[in-house]
Amino acid sequence: MNLNPLNDGTKSGTVDNLAALLRHIEAASDDSEMCDPGLHLVIKVASATARELQAFDDKKES
Known part of the structure; x- marks a missing residue:
């Protein structure tokens, strides 16, 4: 069971x-x-970092 909904x-x-x-x-x-x-x-810094990780992950999948 996953206790972390994220x-x-x-x-x-x-x-x-x-x-x-x-x-x-x-x-x-x-x-x-x-x-x-x-x-x-x-x-704001944490949010920007999450967006950068998201972009990096998207770029890596392409």
């Missing part, structure tokens, strides 16, 4: 799921009343 059992699917989650968190954290600006910056 992990679909494949590397590319898990990276896609993680990137989508981070994009959602990044959008929500843009509100300074909800999120500290420093935390928002860290979330």
Whole structure:
């Protein structure tokens, strides 16, 4: 049984799921009343890194 809903059992699917989650968190954290600006910056970096991994994975599959 998989306890992590982001992990679909494949590397590319898990990276896609993680990137989508981070994009959602990044959008929500843009509100300074909800999120500290420093935390928002860290979330933006993590989201950008997930997108880079996604692009690398897509390029590698082609």
